[in-house]
Amino acid sequence: MNRQLVLVPQGAEYRAVQRGLRGQRLRGWQVVPLRAGAAALSTPALSAALANGPTVAVVLGVCGGLQPQDPVGEVVVYRTCQDEAGVMASLDGLLLARFGDRWRFVKAITTQGVMCKAKEKQALARRWGVEVVDMEGVLLLRHLQGLGIPVAMVRVISDGGDRDLPDLTHAVDHLGNLRPWPLMVAMLRNPLAAAYLVQGSLRALAVLEAIAPEVVRCLADLTPAPLP
DSSP states (O other): OOOEEEEEETTHHHHHHHHHHTTOOOTTEEEEEEOSGGGGGGOHHHHHHHTTOOSEEEEEEEEEEOSTTOOTTOEEEEEEEEOTTOOEEEOOHHHHHHTTTSSEEEEEEEOSSOOOOHHHHHHHHHHHOOOEEESSHHHHHHHHHHTTOOEEEEEEEEEOTTSOOOOOTTSBOTTSOBOHHHHHHHHHHOHHHHHHHHHHHHHHHHHHHHHHHHHHHHTGGGSOOOOO
16 A cells, blocks of 8 residues: 655656656655646545555645746755745754755745746745745645645746746646646736746756656655665
């Protein structure tokens, strides 16, 4: 029975992590795709995985940088994650210690939608002192902690705080699925921002694929030994 969870937003992020972990043959780990944003908690696969009583969970994926100097492709480990009201939750200290000084530790914030404007990203950073943004982190953190499950979150920055993105407000439905037509319209309306988004996403996904095995290895002694 799988007792450790790797939770990843569905789609390209999930596929990248699957590729990275392919052939690792680590027993005890289950990779679970999640709906994007607030819909993550209603993912049937998550409910099924939690029914097995997991002992630890790590959330992998991409995030947005909020500072102009944030490099695309940088790996970050969440130290805290908060909502837009400023209510903060801390990640598990013992799990954080497993990562040592491999990657930068950050304060994160979860928003209801995609942060598209650079000035909005920077304003969010100034107001709350946060460094990166996602759409499901704090929701997952509170839910899992409420079940007594230690949580770590490791993400890769896919866009910095110095560039606008296409307006993706209508490109994701209530179940966290991309809507192809609204997505295409948003990209065509701002081709320069679209090109930046695509390039940054591809780079971040490549890094995510590369680090997935290392993230799991950092927690390897929490699981049974690898298969021979």
